[in-house]
Amino acid sequence: MNALAQIGAVIGLNLQSLPQRFWMSAATVIAVALAVGVMLAFQSISAGFQATVRGSGSTEIAVISREGSGGSELNSAVSLDEMRILSGAPGVKLGPDGAPQMSGELYVIVDGRRKSGPEKVNLPLRGVGAAAAGFRDGFTITQGRMLQFGANELIVGEGVLEEFTGFEIGSVVRLGDADWNVVGAFTAPATVFDSEIWGDGAIVQNVFDRQGSVQTVRLRLDGPEGLQKLTDYVAADSRFNVIVETEADFFADQGGAVGFLAVVGTVLGVIMGIGSLAGALNTMFASVSARTREIATLRTIGFGGLSAFAGTFVESIVLALLGGLLGVGGAFLLFNGLTASTLGAGFTQVVFAFKVTPDSVVQGVGLALIIGVLGGLAPGLRAARAPLLAVNAA
Amino acid sequence: MGVLVDLNGVSKSFKRGGQAISIFDGLSMQIEDGDFIAIMGPSGSGKSTLLNMLGGIDRPSAGAITFRDERVDNKSEGAMAKFRARNIGFIFQFYNLMPTLSAARNVELPLLLTKLSGGERKKRVKTALELVQLSDRAHHKPRALSGGQQQRVAIARAIVSDPAMLLADEPTGDLDRKTADEILGLMQTLNRSLGKTIVMVTHDPAAARFAKRELHLDKGRFEERLSG
Structure with missing residues (x-):
């Protein structure tokens, strides 16, 4: 038996049938994209501000300020x-x-x-x-x-x-x-x-x-x-009655004021991610439900439960990753390099550029991957256990 | 000709509302290599259940099913899947083709379970499609084919891996008379020319006449008639 060919064939079948569930699949992709996009937007504000503030200081310069x-x-x-x-x-x-x-x-x-x-x-x-x-x-x-x-x-x-x-x-x-x-x-x-x-x-x-x-x-x-x-x-x-420190250290602490935005972004991203997970689960259960007879037919022919699981599981991951990439791309296009100003440590406005960092991108894609994996597990198991007798369904 | 399948004291029951309902009890029969059997009977007589058990997609509540002297009803799920892949070709009433795949790709599916190379698989698919006279539709998707053509593709899929037995559940139930006769004629050819053992469940007496034997299942018992 060629297990990989089996799995590949079933994954191909699942992905080729995506257009039949276009709107539901698109809704999942968009929900994941929004979760990732919101997370990256907040993180880009925090990263941009911190990069500006922390990048202002040199280690070759000492700043003397009052204790x-x-x-x-x-x-x-x-x-x-x-x-x-x-x-x-x-x-x-x-x-x-x-x-x-x-x-x-x-x-x-x-x-x-x-x-x-x-x-x-x-x-x-x-x-x-x-x-x-x-x-x-x-x-x-x-x-x-x-x-x-x-x-x-x-x-x-x-x-x-x-x-x-x-x-x-x-x-x-x-x-x-x-x-x-x-x-x-x-x-x-x-x-x-x-x-x-x-x-x-x-x-x-x-x-x-x-x-x-x-x-x-x-x-x-x-x-x-x-x-x-x-x-x-x-x-x-x-x-x-003064403090002596490098300029780098002097500015290092001032980025913290907006650092909480990164936390807010991550929390919001995760909360929205949970919402998208519900959407992904719904989509994938609907996919399994719509394809029960196909799955049962494949299994009747001799395809294993693992291939049925893999088809659904990979479909979920593909949808979530598409959403993740869309979210990353959207955040990059909309926010990266965008300038804004906010209150800095001296109660004055600091102009800075939003920054979508590689770390944020990895976190965004990671969030999408988690949604895909969690969204594909239970529906995948349902596909693997699809009743063979469904093969006779009208 | 030897015995291909032996059903010995097979029973099937299921529970509904806490009550056990028996479909048949202590059913025995033998299917010879090269047989073409039509199983008929009223609705609820257990024809399809019997076919499902022969194909290893349902299991008896009691009794034994042997295939070429090997007991199959007690196999694990994985072993049963391999058994089906090697020995059984299925023909369904509603064809059960994968809508996103071309006719050729549908026919190729069972071969993905073998170790055949891509080239060998293509050759076998071509032969199977020639047998059902659909070579010119190899790249069409099911929705571009008529019901009869779809059933021919399904038959090509059933025979492509050269299984010992074909199981057909109401294979012409969704077709008009003329197309149904063409499909039944094709099945008859597969039986007579290639020696394929066929078990077909049907309501249609005209369809049953294409078989060598008719078995009437009623109230859990068989009554045999010769036909053809």
Whole structure:
């Protein structure tokens, strides 16, 4: 007996007869696709946000923030005295001029408006010095020009230009009690900085009444041991009330805020998956029921119960996988690369791109496979046990 | 000619509403190699049940069925499936063809249970379709064939693996008289020319006349008449 040929023939029969149950099969495919699609949509939001936030940090840069600020630049303050002492700290890379590479930065919230709606949202205005751009990998002026220090000029991230209105190059915006000219746009690709507005740090200090302090200090480390040397130095000096960490670690914790979306997506996907499982079971039982005489005929001819089981089981898996692939494809086309903004750790908007990751795809196809397997088991067993006497049914 | 099938004291009963209903009790008969038997009888006399037991798709409640001196009624499901595949060809009233397969693929189905190569299978399918005079319809699907043509395909499927016995349950019950006679003539040819043993259940006396023997089953007993 050629068991594989038997099984192959019955699987072929099942799949060829799918058009006879087109709408019911299509409903199962669509139900699975929706379950997988919803799961991937939520996961793509979470993955995209986390990739943006976590991708913003470098391990070669130390961020100094106030102890107890909870990793939020908004809550942090580093006094200019502390900044001055830090300029002599060990572990910090020196520039060509022999000065330590450091950037004291202010971080304040200003109002913005989405292009998609009239409501006001928080946007981050970063007060920077000339060194700030050098601390962002891939920093490029994409339109207009770099701001001129000493003037009320702004440059805006590409994400801000894309998602928010009023910051077009050449426009004048009122932030704090001052008017600012938007003179350029910049990108620091796939980082939170793309969602920021930058102005001269000294002017931001004045306009927003933040004299005497910055909020964070960035220092470029002189090597792998740089962070430890810097940490030891700060720990040994009681005048400091700050935390020293790499920029990568500083941002690592901030992705968690949207991380729950991945969980929500998975839970929703599983709940919808259970619904699709019911649909798959219904479809497959209907398939067995409609084909009982065919199955009984094959078994009467001498085909084994295993081949009858395999035919139904594989049909279920094929339908579910079709649904899974449709869900993955749909999620990829609809969501991957789609940009949106949401509230980041600093209560400001972070513009990010949705990301359908390979892990999500594997999970989506896995969910479809589970639905197919569970949806095919019981109907497959029913097919294997189809009464031979059904062969005489009219 | 030897004895192909021996039924010895075969009984069949089933339970309905907690009550045992007997279809037949202690039935015995022998089927010779090369026989063509028509089993007739009123509805509910157990004709089809008997045919199902001969074909190994139903089992007796008591008694024994031997096929070429080998007891078959007590075989396991798997062994019974192999027995059917090797020895029995089935012809059904409603043809029971797979609607999505061509005539040739339908005929090939029993050969998938053998170790024959693809080429050998094709050759056998071609021969079987020639025998039933449907070579020109090999690639047609059942819905493109008339009832008579579908039954011819079913007969080709039944004989393609060269089984010792063909079992036909009302093979012309769904056909007009002329087509029915053609099908019965074909079955007669298979019996006379190829020596196929055929057991046919029918209500139709005209159909029964194509057989060598008529057995009338009534109230659990056989009454034999010669025909043909």
